[in-house]
Amino acid sequence: MHFGRQELDAPTKLVGFVVGIAFLFLAALFVGDKIGPDAGATAATPHTDHGAHDEGAAAVVMPAGLQASQGGYTFSLDRPVVESGAAVPIAFTIRGPGGAALTDYDVMHTKELHLVAVRRDLTDFQHVHPTRNASGTWSTTLDLTRPGPYRLFADFTPAGGENITLGAELSVPGDYRPQPPSPQPPSPPNVTSSTDGYSVTLAGAVTAGTSSTVASTIEQNGRKVTDLEPYLGAYGHLVALRADDLAYLHVHPEEGPPGPTVDFTVDAPTAGMYALYLDFQHEGVVHTAEFTIEVQEGQA
CATH class of the missing domain: 2.60.40.10 (Immunoglobulins)
Known part of the structure; x- marks a missing residue:
């Protein structure tokens, strides 16, 4: 009789087990149906926020002259360190998206390219207009009698393109005494x-x-x-x-x-x-x- 009771209980337990599994499966479907869209929305929210952030970032325009490369164009100085002097030769190229020197420009303010040089302490400002040879190399001279770090700006427009201003660092070794003391900007305003x-x-x-x-x-x-x-x-x-x-x-x-x-x-x-x-x-x-x-x- 004891053995017969086990034979009788086993099928009963098996049926109960199957019913339990089915219940859990149906419950999972029910819960998934209820929380699925919210979970999807939650997962999509960071993406949506990221998209909104990208749109906002795209709306912010980077000020000109802070980069040596932009939009596939690069301002490349032949010599980033030069000697001090009253008429120091400077040569550079503007390289296009393919890496070759750019030779086709639109005229802007009567010139193909404007070169501005200023010492880092905002003194010794120079605005010159280099000449370009057939290979695309620009050359000019700058008055660099005062040593120190200089920032050069190449302001140009590729033919048929948008205006770009690229910047590059130029160092003139020697006794550099900033006026006024760096990094404080000149103050008060002077009009x-x-x-x-x-x-x-x-x-x-x-x-x-x-x-x-x-x-x-x-x-x-x-x-x-x-x-x-x-x-x-x-x-x-x-x-x-x-x-x-x-x-x-x-x-x-x-x-x-x-x-x-x-x-x-x-x-x-x-x-x-x-x-x-x-x-x-x-x-x-x-x-x-x-x-x-x-x-x-x-x-x-």
């Missing part, structure tokens, strides 16, 4: 500049994140200059550099009379101190006035 007998003043507030207008007024020996001569296709050319990292700003001259006031549109990406350099031509000579301004915070 009046005297150069070669000319007095130049800047007017107008610049706000970060918006297009702002600054007006430069030029006087010579106390008289307003009303016969400025075109320089690079306009009555003035303004370069702006962010003091903290030497980010290069594209500044556009506005059409107007040949003085005494020349207006410019400035797009500053952030608040802070900026150095401005105004080139203007009068009586056949190009002069440079230097300023320091403080850009205010914009509205969020």
